[in-house]
């Protein structure tokens with residue numbers, strides 16, 4: 394039986410693993426189908442402290458993985474397919490085999506929703522982005538589109554309007570789901586214009602990256618070629634939490650609810666990173682929560698051994 398099992402190998406999981414290993418808890422990690430997590434899909438990361446000239450996402454995650462393995466974390470490139478946290482020890486199932494653990498740190502992340510345009514994956518980081526906080530800086534003084542109609546899209550638009558020359562908010566309906574207060578802030582902003590009711594039908598690119606989009610009027614079907622420097626999706630995220638019901642509570646969007654930092658409703662089960670963070674969704678905040686989860690898991694094990 395393990396003391397600490399970590400599910401997921403992004404910044405949250407790897408930071409938790411480093412702290413747990415250094416506390417002598419011999420953690421194991423199941424890295425899932427995307428070892429290193431979301432940052433392996435991007436190029437420059439300029440906001441993770443410690444790298445004066447920024448660092449490539451895959452390199453940052455490789456460094457974290459090496460740091461973890463050097464201090465003894467055992468990483469299995471496998472996916473957890475089922476869990477049973479109804480009693481101690483906590484149970485997980487990997488390739489049909491049962492894994493037992495005193496504590497579990499869930500750090501399975503959240504996947505950004507996209508429009509699934511045919512060439513979208515190839516253009517991620519080359520004109521298309523799912524994160525204004527992460528990538529907005531690269532579009533200073535440029536013209537960008539934000540897609541979406543909820544609070545996420547409004548927030549992304551307002552954030553980008555501080556950096557960009559112009560932000561065009563594209564939404565497929567002429568009504569927005571976003572709260573009235575956010576809508577008002579967007580409508581009043583001199584740098585934001587609305588383009589409704591339109592969808593992005595196609596991403597146009599040359600060999601350097603995105604050059605524009607083909608917009609489609611959802612009422613008339615009319616197509617419009619629209620040159621643009623950047624395309625940001627503000628259509629929300631899908632937290633990878635379905636595996637853990639009913640042993641954790643989730644909010645309306647599927648984010649795991651935590652209390653007292655990273656505790657879930659099941660004793661010994663902690664959640665860290667994007668999976669439990671509907672607000673910030675940054676590598677540094679994920680890493681911070683991973684640290685908290687590992688320290689809280691260590692405390693839980695200590696209290697268990699005293700009981």
Ligand SMILES: Cc1cc2nc3c(=O)[nH]c(=O)nc-3n(C[C@H](O)[C@H](O)[C@H](O)COP(=O)(O)OP(=O)(O)OC[C@H]3O[C@@H](n4cnc5c(N)ncnc54)[C@H](O)[C@@H]3O)c2cc1C
Nearest residue numbers: 401402403405425427430431473502527666667674675676
């Ligand atoms: C294109 C892009 C660019 C970004 N740029 C930046 C940036 O510049 N700066 C910044 O701070 N943030 C950036 N972010 C956000 C940042 O990547 C996330 O906030 C961060 O990765 C969240 O870390 P995490 O550990 O919570 O989860 P993730 O990185 O999402 O990792 C989740 C992990 O869980 C694993 N997993 C899922 N299900 C299972 C399962 N059933 N069993 C086992 N493992 C499982 C996956 O394989 C993966 O390893 C970017 C995100 C994207 C998509």
